[in-house]
Amino acid sequence: MSRFVHQRHRPSSVLQHPRELVLACPPLRSNVNLSRIVRTAGCCGLRRLIVCGNPRIDPKIARDSLEQVEIEVRRSLVPVLKRLKAERFQIVGLEQTSNSVSLYNFEFPKRTVLVVGNEREGLSEGILNVLDYVVEIPVFGQPNSYNVASATAMALYEYCRQYPAG
Amino acid sequence: MSRFVHQRHRPSSVLQHPRELVLACPPLRSNVNLSRIVRTAGCCGLRRLIVCGNPRIDPKIARDSLEQVEIEVRRSLVPVLKRLKAERFQIVGLEQTSNSVSLYNFEFPKRTVLVVGNEREGLSEGILNVLDYVVEIPVFGQPNSYNVASATAMALYEYCRQYPAG
Numbered sequence: 001m002s003r004f005v006h007q008r009h010r011p012s013s014v015l016q017h018p019r020e021l022v023l024a025c026p027p028l029r030s031n032v033n034l035s036r037i038v039r040t041a042g043c044c045g046l047r048r049l050i051v052c053g054n055p056r057i058d059p060k061i062a063r064d065s066l067e068q069v070e071i072e073v074r075r076s077l078v079p080v081l082k083r084l085k086a087e088r089f090q091i092v093g094l095e096q097t098s099n100s101v102s103l104y105n106f107e108f109p110k111r112t113v114l115v116v117g118n119e120r121e122g123l124s125e126g127i128l129n130v131l132d133y134v135v136e137i138p139v140f141g142q143p144n145s146y147n148v149a150s151a152t153a154m155a156l157y158e159y160c161r162q163y164p165a166g
Numbered sequence: 167m168s169r170f171v172h173q174r175h176r177p178s179s180v181l182q183h184p185r186e187l188v189l190a191c192p193p194l195r196s197n198v199n200l201s202r203i204v205r206t207a208g209c210c211g212l213r214r215l216i217v218c219g220n221p222r223i224d225p226k227i228a229r230d231s232l233e234q235v236e237i238e239v240r241r242s243l244v245p246v247l248k249r250l251k252a253e254r255f256q257i258v259g260l261e262q263t264s265n266s267v268s269l270y271n272f273e274f275p276k277r278t279v280l281v282v283g284n285e286r287e288g289l290s291e292g293i294l295n296v297l298d299y300v301v302e303i304p305v306f307g308q309p310n311s312y313n314v315a316s317a318t319a320m321a322l323y324e325y326c327r328q329y330p331a332g
Contacts, residue, residue: 002294011310013304015306019306045306045307142229144230145175
């Protein structure tokens with residue numbers, strides 16, 4: 001018998017503190033990308049996701065995450081990001097910009113709002129203006145940029161790696 | 167003006183050595199998942215992806231990765247994994263099993279074949295038998311498992327973080 005035996009879908013790890021990570025998405029072009037992001041956020045133990053526009057989250061993709069992640073719909077992100085900043089959150093954008101830091105070297109503040117960009121336009125000028133940090137994920141080949149849901153998965157992974165207990 | 171200025175789609179980082187990471191996928195249920203995996207593999211600088219069955223890769227999702235990543239189609243994975251093992255590759259499965267190691271604590275061998283599982287069935291018994299290691303990604307909430315393309319993105323990210331120069 002193999003020394004590796006399936007234990008699929010076993011209960012998730014228990015966080016010692018609720019996640020202080022909030023995810024914020026501008027209007028995305030693809031509801032599939034958004035739904036995938038919601039699922040990953042759920043797996044990572046997030047409780048709060050701020051979305052914009054008129055999102056349609058596909059429950060076949062997002063699964064049980066919708067029972068855990070509270071989805072807040074806003075008309076635009078800048079006012080809510082400013083409020084969260086006043087509540088001592090650091091606002092971290094995920095984007096390729098000047099002065100961005102590699103995700104490999106970034107120590108996430110525990111109390112972080114991670115802001116991801118639209119598939120085509122990235123983060124708007126208004127959002128860039130309220131960010132405390134920008135992190136980017138190194139790319140080593142073609143195409144030159146990650147899909148937004150894949151990039152979000154990597155950034156959430158990195159945060160959870162730094163805060164495995166919440 | 168913001169101190170963060172867009173530099174989207176800038177040229178990718180240059181690897182000092184070609185990636186010695188090979189990705190292997192059993193037949194997946196979803197060609198969308200497979201196509202997303204191909205795109206991420208391309209971004210991560212991979213050159214070789216072994217797939218099974220009758221895969222249809224959507225070029226709208228996979229983008230330019232198809233110019234870089236050589237797709238090898240096989241009838242089944244076990245024989246090719248055994249051959250790669252003889253070529254000094256370590257075979258690493260991505261799965262929740264007994265004796266699996268958290269991806270947070272796993273030092274990837276440079277010369278690795280990463281094997282991901284089918285969305286529903288995971289890795290087959292035959293594949294489990296040829297693995298040198300199994301890594302799993304901690305889950306902290308609902309649902310209890312990551313989507314295969316998101317999990318693959320996280321594992322490829324972790325490998326690249328450990329080998330940023332190839």
